[in-house]
Amino acid sequence: MRRDAEQALTLMWLLSWIPHSMCHSPPGRPRLTKCRSPEKETFTCWWEPGSTGGLPTSYHLYYRKESSVEVFECPDYHKAGNNSCYFDKRHTSIWIIYNITVVASNTLGKAYSESVEVDVMDIVQPHPPENVNVTLMQTKNSPYFLVQWPPPHDADTRSGWVTIKYEVRLKMENRGDEKDSSNWESYDAGKQLEFSIYSPQPGAKYVIQVRCKLDQGLWSEWSPSAFIQLPDNMSDTQNAVMILAITLTVIIFLLTAGVLTVKMKRVKHFLLPPVPEPKISGLDTQLLKSGKSEEIFSALVTLGYPQIAQSSDRQVEYLVVSDYDEEAESDSKARLEYQKKENCASDSAQNSIQGLNTTLSEQAHPGIVSNQLSAVFGDLQQGLHLDSNGSSVKAQDQNTQMISDSKCEHVSITPARFTGYVEVDEEKREQKPLVGEDYSVVSDVISDNILVLQDSIPVQGHKEVKCDKTSGAEETGGVIEPLGYMETVTTFSSTS
Amino acid sequence: MKKTTVLQVCVAFVLCSLQAVIASAVDCPDQETGGTSCTISLEKLLERAAQHAELIYRVSEESKLLFEEMLVSFGGVNLHVPSGTMCAPKTVSMSKSEIQQISDKWILHSVLILIQFWTNPLADLHASLENYENVSSALLDRSRWMSSKLTSLEQGVVVLIRQILGDGGLLLEVPEETSDHIVSSNMLETFRRDYSVLYCFRKDAHKIETFLKLLKCRQIDKENCSFF
Numbered sequence: 065m066r067r068d069a070e071q072a073l074t075l076m077w078l079l080s081w082i083p084h085s086m087c088h089s090p091p092g093r094p095r096l097t098k099c100r101s102p103e104k105e106t107f108t109c110w111w112e113p114g115s116t117g118g119l120p121t122s123y124h125l126y127y128r129k130e131s132s133v134e135v136f137e138c139p140d141y142h143k144a145g146n147n148s149c150y151f152d153k154r155h156t157s158i159w160i161i162y163n164i165t166v167v168a169s170n171t172l173g174k175a176y177s178e179s180v181e182v183d184v185m186d187i188v189q190p191h192p193p194e195n196v197n198v199t200l201m202q203t204k205n206s207p208y209f210l211v212q213w214p215p216p217h218d219a220d221t222r223s224g225w226v227t228i229k230y231e232v233r234l235k236m237e238n239r240g241d242e243k244d245s246s247n248w249e250s251y252d253a254g255k256q257l258e259f260s261i262y263s264p265q266p267g268a269k270y271v272i273q274v275r276c277k278l279d280q281g282l283w284s285e286w287s288p289s290a291f292i293q294l295p296d297n298m299s300d301t302q303n304a305v306m307i308l309a310i311t312l313t314v315i316i317f318l319l320t321a322g323v324l325t326v327k328m329k330r331v332k333h334f335l336l337p338p339v340p341e342p343k344i345s346g347l348d349t350q351l352l353k354s355g356k357s358e359e360i361f362s363a364l365v366t367l368g369y370p371q372i373a374q375s376s377d378r379q380v381e382y383l384v385v386s387d388y389d390e391e392a393e394s395d396s397k398a399r400l401e402y403q404k405k406e407n408c409a410s411d412s413a414q415n416s417i418q419g420l421n422t423t424l425s426e427q428a429h430p431g432i433v434s435n436q437l438s439a440v441f442g443d444l445q446q447g448l449h450l451d452s453n454g455s456s457v458k459a460q461d462q463n464t465q466m467i468s469d470s471k472c473e474h475v476s477i478t479p480a481r482f483t484g485y486v487e488v489d490e491e492k493r494e495q496k497p498l499v500g501e502d503y504s505v506v507s508d509v510i511s512d513n514i515l516v517l518q519d520s521i522p523v524q525g526h527k528e529v530k531c532d533k534t535s536g537a538e539e540t541g542g543v544i545e546p547l548g549y550m551e552t553v554t555t556f557s558s559t560s
Numbered sequence: 561m562k563k564t565t566v567l568q569v570c571v572a573f574v575l576c577s578l579q580a581v582i583a584s585a586v587d588c589p590d591q592e593t594g595g596t597s598c599t600i601s602l603e604k605l606l607e608r609a610a611q612h613a614e615l616i617y618r619v620s621e622e623s624k625l626l627f628e629e630m631l632v633s634f635g636g637v638n639l640h641v642p643s644g645t646m647c648a649p650k651t652v653s654m655s656k657s658e659i660q661q662i663s664d665k666w667i668l669h670s671v672l673i674l675i676q677f678w679t680n681p682l683a684d685l686h687a688s689l690e691n692y693e694n695v696s697s698a699l700l701d702r703s704r705w706m707s708s709k710l711t712s713l714e715q716g717v718v719v720l721i722r723q724i725l726g727d728g729g730l731l732l733e734v735p736e737e738t739s740d741h742i743v744s745s746n747m748l749e750t751f752r753r754d755y756s757v758l759y760c761f762r763k764d765a766h767k768i769e770t771f772l773k774l775l776k777c778r779q780i781d782k783e784n785c786s787f788f
Contacts, residue, residue, distance in 0.1 A: 105656045156655050158770075159763055185766055223785045224773030225656065227614065279766075280621050 089117040090173025094147075094166045096180045101188045103219045104226050104278060105153050108144040111166045111177065119170040125149040130161040158184045188281030190228070191216040193274050196290040200264075209234075209261040209292065213274045216284070221255075226278040232259045233286075234272045267296040605720055606776040612713045613769035619702050619709075620762040626699040627758050631751060633694065647760035659770070664778065667771045668721050674764050675714045682707045685757045688750065706761075713768075724779070 092114025101107035113123065125138035138149035162184075166177040193213040201210050211232055215221060221228045230253040253259045253274075264270065270293075273286040324331060508516035654662075686703040689695050777785040 153655055153657050157658075158654075158656070159767055183763070185763065222777075223660075224610070224777045225770065227773075280618065 088119045088170075088172050089115075091115060091117045091119075091121040091168040091170050091175045093175045094123060094168045094177045096164060096166055096177055099164070099180070099182050099187050101156070101184050102190050102216070104158060104184060104188050104281075105220070106151055106156050107182070107184050107187060108148055108150045109164060109180075109182070110144070110148045113147060113168060114175060117170055117172060119172060121168050121170040123147065124167045124169065126165050126167060128163040129157070130163070156184055185279075186281070188226075188278050190219050190276050190278050190281075190284045192284040192287040193230070193276060194287060196272060196274050196287050198270075198272050198290045198292045200292060200294065201260075206262070207264065207294075209264060209270070209272070210258060211261065211272055211274070211290070212258040213287065215257065216276060219276075219278060228255060229277045230254065230256070230259075230274060231276070231283070232261075232272065232274050234261060234270050236265065237269045237271050237291075264294055266294050269293045600719075602720075602723055603780050605716065605723065606772070606779055609713065609716045609720060610769070610772045610776045612709060612716065613765065613772045616706060616709050616713065617762070617765040617769045619706055620758065620765045623699060623702045623706070624755075624758045624762050626696060626702070627755060630692070630695060630699065631755070634751075647756075647763065659774065664775060665725055667775050668717065668725065671768050671771050672714070672717050672721065674768055675710055675717060678761055678764060679707075679710060679714070681757055682710060682761065685754055688754055720775075 094111045094113045096109060096111045099107055099109035109125065111123070111125070113121070125141075126135050127138070128135050136155075139152060139155050140150040141148070143150040160183070162182040163179050164182055165179045168175045168177075193216055195214055197212045199210050199212075201208055213230070215228065219226055219228055231250055232253050233248045233250040235248045251259060251261070269291065272290045272292070273288075275284045275286050277283045505517045510516060682703065686700070686707060689700055689703055774785075
């Protein structure tokens, strides 16, 4: 009994061994892991075998193209290694979908993998660039890295079949080198085969890698790293010089600002000299602003400035008749110099001169005779409407100055060619201007109070001498009409 | 003042239009036109066409990704593109060596046919995308952009055909009407259709880009273009 149990157990134990070595089964399902095309001209697919089932299994890859039902087998099983299928250029068509299946078969059966649809366009992943080369370029105190690499060896970029793009990344290597991807700095390098990295840190060690991509495919793996070590003393002096220059500039600027604020006015005068304002003597801008017209005008009236007649009550009018003999003037006209004078008191202005109550007083001037007074007198009488009361007309020698003696009552009239000074006393005459309303007789106006009258008709000059000073009047020719105090002198009439 | 501003605007407009007319003459000085209309040089045309195609392909790629993201938000719709629905019937599937042996004429014609095939479906796609609820504006912008750029690329290819193949090179083929625009109320069907449009267009855009790049290489830089 016990022996039977032992035998049964041993038998069972022995039997349990057998199936392991002797039991076969169909293979397990393989699995396609990935398919890749490095240059969009060929591609490779890899699979993972399932369980072998104890028997030698063979794997076959079959594929079908998108639009056909014909099944093809893998053209090359060996080029890409074990469990792979390599499609060469003749068998690679882009833009169509491959339906790929791997079959594992052994004597006991077959196993089909799941079908995978592959479009070559989508599985493009190039090889990484090899032999990345980094050099340090020292240019004028601003060194930089120059990273260079060759293109992946099988990509046809020249014909434009694929468009390649590169990416460079670098990292500073520290002591405790943690494999932290956040320390990497990535730069897009476009299609070019070199890249410059500026402003490296002196004394540091850098790790640089490059990868690439074709069209819109997948990025390649990173290339093997390239290392570079920077020397320590690099452009420190340049920094020091820069700092010094900046400090100096700031100091100078502050000094200038301080000087300017202190001496603002002087600097301003120096740079922008003040323009002198226009000034009229006597004209005060302040006065103008105040707006009082009387003061303005009074300020305007200064010495030498033409006087404005203030009050006509105190005016003495003079008649100055000049003699043209002295001058080489042919025209002889009775010139009446009508001058007004101040301070001649007028007592009564009621008298009116019928003719001309003039007293002819003659200065003791040799050779100058004021004879031809008639025109003057005539004018005086007729045209002038001399109505003053005993106004004295004082004739003054032309060459002599006007007698400014206001109290004199000399009246003398010299017609043309005479130099005489006729003074009309204002008292007698009372404001009536000699010319009156008839301005047609006025032939010339010499100054403000001198009128030259034109004698157009032969008139008799009258002479009246009132003043005792005179030595008498001389008369030349003409009819003399004794009028008492009046002496008439006929003059020729001349019209000028 | 108003009058003067109006006058200035008019003058500016006239000058601008003149400039537009004259600008087309910029490329002319190195060519002998002899009184005929002025054309841009072949290198520039090919360069521009290749750039256009590259850009269109990139944008189509982004559009497809955006669409997939949008569908993820809808609950992970399984998008299995049924083969051959929207993809161009005249599918060119060749290896590189075969492609490099085809002629310029063939390249240009197939490019033109592809472009003309995709003009309408892209417009329909854009209209359909606008009906979605949570479509991103980026996707809408891209689809609109693709439609417009495809049209301009078509014009460029026509000019290229005229220049490279001569005036008689343009075959007046009527592009065959592909699938009708089926308005489906089923959201899933709409998704599938739009996704297949994007998927297939992306592939065809890549084709166009590759053809044009190859053509450019052949015409401009004959030595460097490798012929296997």
